Structures are given as C-alpha cells and as structure tokens.
Amino acid sequence: MAKNTHRAGDRKDGRLIRTLSPYAKFVPFIMPQRNDRLVHYEESFEITKADRFLRSLRQDDAYKGIGFLHFIVAAYVRCLCSLPGINRFIAGRRIYARNSIEVLMTVKRELALNAEESSIKVRFEPTDTIYDVYSKMKAATNEIKDLSADPNNTDQFADMIARLPRFLVRFALTVLRIGDYFDLLPASLLELSPFHGSMIITDLGSLRIGPVYHHIYNFGTLPMFIAFGAKYHKYEITDAGKVEKRKYIDLKIVIDEGICDGHYYAQLLQAFRYIFQHPEMLATPPTTVREDIR
Numbered sequence: 202m203a204k205n206t207h208r209a210g211d212r213k214d215g216r217l218i219r220t221l222s223p224y225a226k227f228v229p230f231i232m233p234q235r236n237d238r239l240v241h242y243e244e245s246f247e248i249t250k251a252d253r254f255l256r257s258l259r260q261d262d263a264y265k266g267i268g269f270l271h272f273i274v275a276a277y278v279r280c281l282c283s284l285p286g287i288n289r290f291i292a293g294r295r296i297y298a299r300n301s302i303e304v305l306m307t308v309k310r311e312l313a314l315n316a317e318e319s320s321i322k323v324r325f326e327p328t329d330t331i332y333d334v335y336s337k338m339k340a341a342t343n344e345i346k347d348l349s350a351d352p353n354n355t356d357q358f359a360d361m362i363a364r365l366p367r368f369l370v371r372f373a374l375t376v377l378r379i380g381d382y383f384d385l386l387p388a389s390l391l392e393l394s395p396f397h398g399s400m401i402i403t404d405l406g407s408l409r410i411g412p413v414y415h416h417i418y419n420f421g422t423l424p425m426f427i428a429f430g431a432k433y434h435k436y437e438i439t440d441a442g443k444v445e446k447r448k449y450i451d452l453k454i455v456i457d458e459g460i461c462d463g464h465y466y467a468q469l470l471q472a473f474r475y476i477f478q479h480p481e482m483l484a485t486p487p488t489t490v491r492e493d494i495r
Contacts, residue, residue: 210295211297212292212384213384213391214299214300214397215290215292215298215299215300216297216300216493218289218296218297218298218493218494220494220495225296226296228458228459229294229295229296230294234419235291235417235418235423235424235457235459236416236417238457238459239416239417239456239457239458240455240456240457240463240466241414241453241455242455242456242466242470243412243451243452243453244451244470245449245450245451246449246450246451246452246473246477247448247477248269248448248449248450249448250477250478250480251269251477251480252269252432254480254481255267255269255272255480258331264332264335266335266339267331267335268404269404269406269432269450270306270402270404270407271331271334271335272483273402273452274304274325274334274338274402275330275331275335276472276476276483277304278325278334279482280469280472280473281327281399282327282328282489283472283489283491284465284468284469284491285298285493286460286465287424287425287461287466288302288399289424289460290422290457291422291424291457291459291460292381292382292384292422293381293382299422301324301399302324302326302327302399303323303324303398304322304325304398304401304402305320305398305400305401305402305423306321306401306402306403306404307319307403308321308345321342321344321345322392322393322398323337324337327490328486328487328490329486330483330484330485330486331483332484358390358393362374377420378420381421394421395421396422397421397423398421398423399423399424399425400423400424400426400427401417401423401425401426402426402427402428402429403415403427403428405428405430405431406430406431406432406450410430410431411431411451412428412429412451412453413428413453414428414453414455415453415455417455417457424456424457424459425454425455425457426454426455426456427452428453429451429452430450430451432448432449433448433449433450434446434447434448435447435448435449
C-alpha cells in the first residue's frame with residue numbers, strides 16, 4: 202500500500218511507480234485495454250483446516266455469520282502485506298501503487314429473484330485480522346440490506362446517469378473516461394465508484410453453484426476479480442495408505458497481467474495455499490507490512 206506522500210505524476214488514488222523495468226512500462230501501450238491484458242486462472246484449494254477454523258469462530262455469537270467470503274478477503278489482505286504489487290493498477294497507461302485496500306462486491310437487498318442489487322466498497326488496513334474483515338464487511342452489507350434505508354451514493358449516482366437521454370449517457374461516460382485517464386475525477390467520485398478498487402469478489406457458493414470467470418471492466422482501475430463456488434468433498438489416499446475425506450473449494454481468478462509478472466502472481470497463489478493450511482494466522486495482525494517499490 203502506497204504512502205500518502207504526493208509527488209508530481211501521482212494520482213489521488215495511487216503513487217506512480219518509477220523504478221519498473223522498461224518492458225513493464227511499455228505493456229500498457231502494447232495492450233491499452235484491460236481486457237487485452239486479462240489472464241484466467243482456476244485452482245481447487247483444500248479447506249479442511251480452514252473450515253474447521255471458521256466453525257470454531259462461529260461458536261462466538263459475535264462471529265456467527267463468518268464464512269469463506271470473509272476468509273478469502275482476509276487472506277487477500279494478508280497477502281498484500283508481503284506482496285504489495287498485487288494492489289497496483291493501470292490508469293492513463295501508467296502503473297501505480299494504490300494508496301488503500303478497497304474490496305468491492307455486489308449485494309442483493311434480499312434473496313428474491315428480482316431484488317435490487319447494489320455495490321459495496323469496503324476499505325481495509327493491511328494489519329486487519331479476519332475479525333476486522335468480518336466486522337467491516339458485515340456493517341457494509343447490513344447497510345445495503347436495510348430495506349428501509351435510502352439507496353447509497355453509488356446507486357444514486359448510477360440512477361442520475363441512467364435517467365439522462367442515451368446520447369448524454371454516452372457523452373457523460375466519455376467525459377468520465379477522459380477524466381480518469383488524466384486523474385481529473387474528484388476524490389469523492391472515486392470513493393463511490395464500483396469500478397475503482399483493489400479487487401472485486403463474488404460468492405457463488407451462496408447460490409450453490411460453481412465459480413465463473415468474470416470479466417473485469419475496461420473502465421476504472423480494478424485489476425482482479427475472484428469468484429468462488431460451493432464447498433465439496435473428496436476422498437483421498439494419504440501417504441500412510443488411509444482414505445480421508447477432505448473439503449475443497451474452487452476459485453477462479455481473472456487478473457490484469459499488466460501490473461506485475463507471472464512469477465509475482467505465482468507467489469500470491471502459493472501464499473493463498475499456505476493460509477488455507479494455516480488459517481489461524483489470520484486471527485492475529487501481521488508482524489511486518491512491506492511497501493511497494495518506488
């Protein structure tokens with residue numbers, strides 16, 4: 202996570218990285234659209250220990266709703282402590298280190314077929330534990346699901362744009378794209394935008410289906426989309442020759458390869474595997490937090 206020491210070339214939401222290799226700086230010009238740079242990856246993670254850990258947390262009434270959505274977000278936040286490059290983004294064909302950790306997701310106001318959807322954006326600190334992640338996400342989702350509450354600022358802004366004639370909607374979006382390219386959008390708009398953030402996640406396991414490869418929007422700065430599905434079991438033979446029943450979950454990740462290379466992403470996936478096997482580490486703050494390169 203970038204420090205808030207603004208220099209020439211920095212944006213409101215990120216610090217320009219100046220020490221990248223010439224090739225890395227050239228990538229946004231070779232592949233100017235985010236969809237040009239997307240890489241799709243899927244993996245099955247063994248979650249037996251993580252599931253047991255979450256069940257133990259749910260014994261406390263304060264955390265009875267905690268689940269794998271919170272676990273994966275907490276794992277992502279923890280990974281940024283050692284791999285801050287995952288929180289970069291590309292804007293105006295330059296690569297920036299983001300100033301904050303902002304996770305987005307879409308929430309239905311109620312579990313009905315035609316219920317309204319809304320986006321939430323939750324800001325985290327790199328030192329947040331799984332307890333912090335749960336509390337922050339619960340507060341944000343409860344606010345959305347409160348049917349008596351007014352629409353949030355994101356919904357109000359989208360509604361205002363959608364009410365315009367079609368040619369004005371296209372013009373407004375063009376203005377927004379140009380403004381984003383040159384960092385002319387106000388900080389208040391970036392704050393409510395569902396297209397600007399560190400990562401977006403969807404829990405398809407709650408719908409009892411498998412994950413999908415979800416596109417990332419060309420507009421905005423989102424570099425990663427994580428989708429995960431329902432839990433399932435496998436029977437496996439151990440090294441001792443015994444048959445064990447283990448739990449798994451499938452993740453599909455769409456990532457912007459322009460912000461860092463394949464080796465860096467491989468380190469992220471290895472860190473995820475480690476956390477799934479050592480879930481208790483999310484209950485305490487990290488000992489160190491690395492800053493991205495200058």
